[in-house]
Amino acid sequence: MSRIAACFAALEGKKALIPFITAGDPHPSRTVELMHGLVDGGADIIELGVPFSDPMADGPVIQRASERALVHKVGLRDVLAMVAEFRKTNTTTPVVLMGYLNPVFVMGYAAFATAAREAGVDGVLTVDCPPEEAADLSAALIAADLDPVFLIAPTTPEARVREIARHARGYVYYVSLKGVTGAGNLDIDDVARKIAALRAHIQVPIGVGFGIRDAATAKAISVTADAVVVGSRLVQEIEAATEQTAKERLTGLVAELKAAIL
Amino acid sequence: MERYDLPDAKGHFGPYGGVYVAETLMAALDELKNEYERVKADPTFWEEFRQELKHYVGRPSPIYHAKRWSEQLGGAQIFFKREDLNHTGAHKISNAIGQALLARRMGKKRVIAETGAGQHGVATATVAARYGMECFVYMGSEDIKRQSPNVFRMKLLGATVVPVESGSKTLKDALNEAMRDWVTNVDSTFYILGTAAGPHPYPMMVRDFLSVIGEESKEQMPELTGRQPDVVVACVGGGSNAIGMFYPYINVDGVRMVGVEAGGHGIDSGMHAAPLSGGAGVGVLHGAKSYLMQDANGQVVETHSVSAGLDYPGVGPEHSYLKDIGRAEYVAIDDKEALAAFHDCCHLEGIIPALESSHALAWAAKVAPTMGKDKVILVNLSGRGDKDINTVAGLAGITL
Numbered sequence: 166m167s168r169i170a171a172c173f174a175a176l177e178g179k180k181a182l183i184p185f186i187t188a189g190d191p192h193p194s195r196t197v198e199l200m201h202g203l204v205d206g207g208a209d210i211i212e213l214g215v216p217f218s219d220p221m222a223d224g225p226v227i228q229r230a231s232e233r234a235l236v237h238k239v240g241l242r243d244v245l246a247m248v249a250e251f252r253k254t255n256t257t258t259p260v261v262l263m264g265y266l267n268p269v270f271v272m273g274y275a276a277f278a279t280a281a282r283e284a285g286v287d288g289v290l291t292v293d294c295p296p297e298e299a300a301d302l303s304a305a306l307i308a309a310d311l312d313p314v315f316l317i318a319p320t321t322p323e324a325r326v327r328e329i330a331r332h333a334r335g336y337v338y339y340v341s342l343k344g345v346t347g348a349g350n351l352d353i354d355d356v357a358r359k360i361a362a363l364r365a366h367i368q369v370p371i372g373v374g375f376g377i378r379d380a381a382t383a384k385a386i387s388v389t390a391d392a393v394v395v396g397s398r399l400v401q402e403i404e405a406a407t408e409q410t411a412k413e414r415l416t417g418l419v420a421e422l423k424a425a426i427l
Numbered sequence: 428m429e430r431y432d433l434p435d436a437k438g439h440f441g442p443y444g445g446v447y448v449a450e451t452l453m454a455a456l457d458e459l460k461n462e463y464e465r466v467k468a469d470p471t472f473w474e475e476f477r478q479e480l481k482h483y484v485g486r487p488s489p490i491y492h493a494k495r496w497s498e499q500l501g502g503a504q505i506f507f508k509r510e511d512l513n514h515t516g517a518h519k520i521s522n523a524i525g526q527a528l529l530a531r532r533m534g535k536k537r538v539i540a541e542t543g544a545g546q547h548g549v550a551t552a553t554v555a556a557r558y559g560m561e562c563f564v565y566m567g568s569e570d571i572k573r574q575s576p577n578v579f580r581m582k583l584l585g586a587t588v589v590p591v592e593s594g595s596k597t598l599k600d601a602l603n604e605a606m607r608d609w610v611t612n613v614d615s616t617f618y619i620l621g622t623a624a625g626p627h628p629y630p631m632m633v634r635d636f637l638s639v640i641g642e643e644s645k646e647q648m649p650e651l652t653g654r655q656p657d658v659v660v661a662c663v664g665g666g667s668n669a670i671g672m673f674y675p676y677i678n679v680d681g682v683r684m685v686g687v688e689a690g691g692h693g694i695d696s697g698m699h700a701a702p703l704s705g706g707a708g709v710g711v712l713h714g715a716k717s718y719l720m721q722d723a724n725g726q727v728v729e730t731h732s733v734s735a736g737l738d739y740p741g742v743g744p745e746h747s748y749l750k751d752i753g754r755a756e757y758v759a760i761d762d763k764e765a766l767a768a769f770h771d772c773c774h775l776e777g778i779i780p781a782l783e784s785s786h787a788l789a790w791a792a793k794v795a796p797t798m799g800k801d802k803v804i805l806v807n808l809s810g811r812g813d814k815d816i817n818t819v820a821g822l823a824g825i826t827l
Binding site: 216217218219220221222224225228232235238240241242265266267268269270271272292293294295297298315316317318319320321322325329340343344345348 | 437445446447448449450451452453454455593594599600603606607610611612613614708710711712713714716719721723724725726727728
């Protein structure tokens with residue numbers, strides 16, 4: 166069983182908390198300890214952002230995180246090295262890379278999949294690679310026992326949901342709102358209705374992210390979702406902290422979110 | 428050559444193009460593609476489009492024989508396709524009208540656009556005023572500085588110009604920000620994309636709306652010279668004016684097609700905006716696979732060009748394909764060469780060309796002397812240079 170499947174199985178119906186941070190933010194030397202800090206607070210799965218120069222789907226908070234990482238020229242291979250370092254002392258928490266296609270495309274799908282597997286990555290979500298363009302990448306990931314994670318949006322029609330369901334592994338990521346990461350227009354009732362409709366087609370767990378900013382929202386989302394993804398709010402915590410206090414503050418915030426969700 | 432019929436149903440030009448966007452936009456792009464397929468077969472749409480181009484834009488744009496410059500160069504005869512004489516001063520308006528008519532059909536009352544030099548922003552602001560739509564134009568703050576006349580024109584036309592402070596603060600970042608707006612307001616908003624790049628169906632749609640450039644040329648050149656030109660040449664940033672000129676000529680044997688990219692400080696300096704001619708690899712940006720200026724990690728690099736409209740690290744996917752199959756060739760002209768051609772065109776022909784178009788002029792001026800006097804080069808003079816006078820003055824140390 167993959168680490169992701171094992172993680173959801175071990176939760177026995179409790180909901181997973183999936184915190185997101187960008188690799189290399191605020192400094193590449195801090196990422197591994199921040200990942201451990203997320204686990205200390207109760208993270209079930211970690212989404213690790215791969216910095217990209219043109220993060221079109223991200224709001225200003227995660228754009229800034231990418232820019233901070235890119236000051237130090239953090240590339241995909243550096244991110245894999247961070248995951249390998251994390252795996253030296255943590256062999257259970259699944260790690261999903263989240264980013265844009267170009268760095269993966271440039272490295273080469275097969276070379277990337279092999280290196281990611283060796284580093285201890287469990288899943289890969291490329292925001293700008295919908296199933297229509299994902300055949301080669303998905304095949305390479307699956308051949309390396311990695312889960313391709315796909316997005317479903319509020320605008321996704323039912324026929325596409327069925328198509329995405331055929332390709333999705335690990336979990337699907339339901340984008341809770343029309344907008345970029347960290348946006349402020351989340352409608353919890355609407356999300357609940359959409360998740361209920363998705364259940365007819367989606368066999369894997371359903372995570373929900375974008376715009377989840379506090380414990381109360383996380384709790385409300387966890388009523389219907391299998392997993393709650395929190396990104397911009399955590400990145401803001403890193404921004405507000407010093408390099409020395411970032412780990413402690415992240416752990417505290419993740420613990421608060423974990424305590425709130427079902 | 429086999430009949431050229433691209434893109435395929437999924438928007439691919441060989442290995443290039445496609446739809447590389449976040450899931451939230453997929454349904455909107457599908458809707459757009461379906462609507463465009465419907466209008467493609469609807470003669471009433473094209474009749475209205477032609478009427479607008481005739482009475483509002485002033486098409487057909489003339490073709491002009493640059494006799495003095497040709498004579499001085501002593502070789503091939505240079506002709507200009509006068510896109511600078513269109514309403515708003517560039518080719519961009521024809522594309523903006525096509526997309527705005529489509530937006531109106533789809534019931535969208537709000538339009539957004541990205542702009543580099545400001546020409547597409549002005550064109551979009553113009554059509555938004557013409558059709559009574561709300562208009563937001565995203566523009567890099569660096570470009571706002573160097574193109575202030577166009578910024579004011581957009582405001583006069585009632586558009587809101589949104590400065591973009593992220594990344595390199597130029598065209599690519601404006602495109603990112605326009606995409607973010609679209610994903611947020613996808614139900615109400617039509618994204619009028621200004622170049623032949625982006626996700627399918629944009630590269631095809633922009634090409635089709637701008638093919639009027641090449642179609643007119645194909646009719647006009649035989650009237651003027653008795654035949655088609657030996658070479659057609661156009662500048663290439665994203666590649667909209669070039670594809671508009673090239674596309675109707677793809678199946679015409681014997682017409683050489685040359686796309687001129689921005690060589691900036693020179694290809695060897697690395698400070699340029701020439702993904703096709705500067706040795707860049709292939710990548711994925713702004714919804715499509717194409718040649719892309721990037722580093723070894725797949726991060727998009729900053730580009731340089733004296734002309735804001737060519738200052739873009741990617742290029743439309745159809746140009747990548749035309750390069751690979753050898754049907755078009757792509758070359759670079761650096762800032763200095765472009766500026767020299769800008770001044771020559773002013774002095775010898777009494778036409779102030781856009782800095783973008785000056786790259787195409789410079790290539791023609793460079794190559795004409797190596798060709799016989801009976802040869803014909805048709806340059807797409809894609810825009811007028813009034814917007815560039817501050818830049819040119821600044822380079823000469825003059826403050827206006």
